[in-house]
Amino acid sequence: MAVDQTPLVAPAPTPDEKGKTPSRFDRFYGLLTERPLSLYATAFLRIGYGLLFPIILLREFPNRHMIWGPDAAWSPDLARRMFAENGGFSLLTLSDDPWYFEMCYVGAILISVLFLLGWHTRIMSVLFAVAVVSFYSRAVLMSDGGDNLMVLMAMYIMFTACGRRWSLDARRTGTAEPRPGFREFVVTVVHNCGLFVMMAQMCVLYGAAGLYKVQGETWGDGTALHYVFKQDLFRPWPALSDFLDSHHIMIALACYMTVLVQVAFPFSLFSKLKYVVLPILIGMHLGIAFLMALPMFSAVMVLSDLVFLPDRFYRWALRTGRRLLRRDPAPSV
Template sequence: MGDGSRVRAALAERVGIDARALAAFRIYVGLLLCADLLLRARDLSAFYTDAGVLPRDVHAELYPTLSRISLHTLSGALWWQALLFTVAFGFALLLTVGYRTRLSAVASWLLLASLQARNYYILNGGDTVLLVVLFVALFLPLGRRWSLDARASDGTDTTANTPIVGFGTAALLTQVVLIYATNAVFKFRSDAWMAGRAVPQIFQVERFVVLLGPYISEFTTLLVAINWLWVAMLVASPLLILTRRWLRATLVASYMGAHLAMRLTMDLGLFTEAMLTGLLVFLPPVVWDHVEGTVGPFINGIGGWLDSRPRIDAAVQPSIAVLPAGLRRSAARALPVATALVLVVGLLWQVAAVGAVATPEKSPVEPEEHSWKLFAPNPPANDGWYVTTGETAAGETVDVYPHADTSFGRPDHIADTYPNARWRKYLIGLQHGSDRRIAAFAHYLCRTGAETHGERLTEVEITFVHESVHTGERTRTDFGTYRCPSS
């Protein structure tokens, strides 16, 4: 083998993705989309309708561009949101089983982007990760293995076990590494992270700490060690691409373990689950050979059952319009260019996010505001909770905070005053929100408070109590008193 062939083989082994890894990625993403929709549905009215915290007129005023591109803003009615959620859930299921995979993936991405654009204030880093990795994966053959589409091909695809290599795979792998590497840059700019204080400080912020977190928070020395271990893992993240075979598999397992440890101790929204989607595609063929050998009998059993059913292509193909051959050839020629563009843009975005290159003065988006910081450079130093009271038409003062009974006295568990990560993100961000946004929340409290107490409220008062994690000192931010609408 010549030098050129060896270089190409080494490059392919590092930026190629096993077809079974893409299949696992597809299944996991599909299930994650389903779970995300079910969890979001708990607050369907509050976050996505005109009766919630962000009516469409307020959304259009604060985010005019997002309000125009979101399908979810076509109506503020509950039925419309429920319909879009149901359609998105259906496409996510089709993506999971690999039926019309490309169509299902594109539809799932478009509906996810529309959903995220409807209420920007409840998003966290995991939402962005999921949106980005799914977009990059649209250019890859997600249905080549372990899919109904593959079953419909009668096994004639001779490339089924061939690793996929190209700009698209390089873009997907690189994007995951850039998340870690960018985060490392911001942490190196942090006095708290570089002094080993960041993780111990974060674990004193009760609103994030769940499950095993309260117990771990007592072991400061252990948390300092975790601080330095995580920084080291961020710095070492390029090894995910540079290594291969079992060494790469071991590295991937360590990163997966770190994220699962986060899930057992902290509530970071979808961040852990979203990062696992990106790590799956790094697992090398040796892992999937072992997995397939272990679960082969189960897969073969399912395959035998499917073979006894009517063939998918025979049942539906006559009703499906096939793209003209010329259009398919044009798309095939354009795909490398598109994936190369995705790779370059992804690299430039993160380079701009860390300030290595300047962004245009009239840029509509600032990359640093949408980069992978995760508690950097400044980890939170304050905890806190809301106190909201309302006055009824009869002159009685009542508690109208919809998630817990709160007062100016410290709650037993601050985390319990935030029902989930999305409410926490919305409410913490409200402290820095515009007057228009706070007024919309006040009107939401007027409506929910009236429903809770069975009579109309005339006004509500909103206060946030800050508590320093260092000194325990408490201060108050009074957002003011808001008159409730008369109807």
């Protein structure tokens, strides 16, 4: 598999043949059109989303008819009436035949696995987006913020060249690099635009969440997490929740840190501060997964955060993993 040695950050502008320094527009145009950015990051998102969605479907397999099927409380007829008003869409409402639903269910799992593996990724990415939208639109009253984000990311990622790394497509093409030309130019521009939209989506999400918290009294006085720990729905470990809730100063500091990091996130991306903010956000989501029993929500958020890591980080992680796997075990004493 070819390893892209090109750094993520564009080199400093140098004078052209006429001695003129490129303008900001020229640098942005070059960044947008010269090469696809963050190929490893988009491949990691492909693998992550392609793994999470079938896990959700398999976990809810015994309850599939009550959630998405013809027997759901939110019936297909109600869903079709809602789609007629809001312009929504779901393949699951095209027929009320139970066998049709079963074929859609199995097909969604199969598509997710092929998307994860990167087999004919362009086609699979479109089918994956249709599957994700169809299922989450069908059970719209049961979705949460993580589900909504996954729907958006599934639609954005189908515009990226997410199959050029860590995929069966990349294995099939080997070390061959795409030929320069109009097709590669379009692929590069569309990929980079899709990548920038994903980044912008996360900036809007965190910025809006932080500003919304600033307006709340409980976040302002540092007691918001106290009320969260008292909710029975979010107390998988009651003793641990009560223990953490008893440390009032720690709870207040966690509230203020959450607001600060979310508001600062969009502004930290243009500096090395993002390498401090991202681990804090990832740690926050891991805490939500463990303390509030929201693992899927946290997984979607963490995956989406990783789109901001440059390719050099993924190459370093890949080299480190290979080095550790090749390392001989220490001799026993």
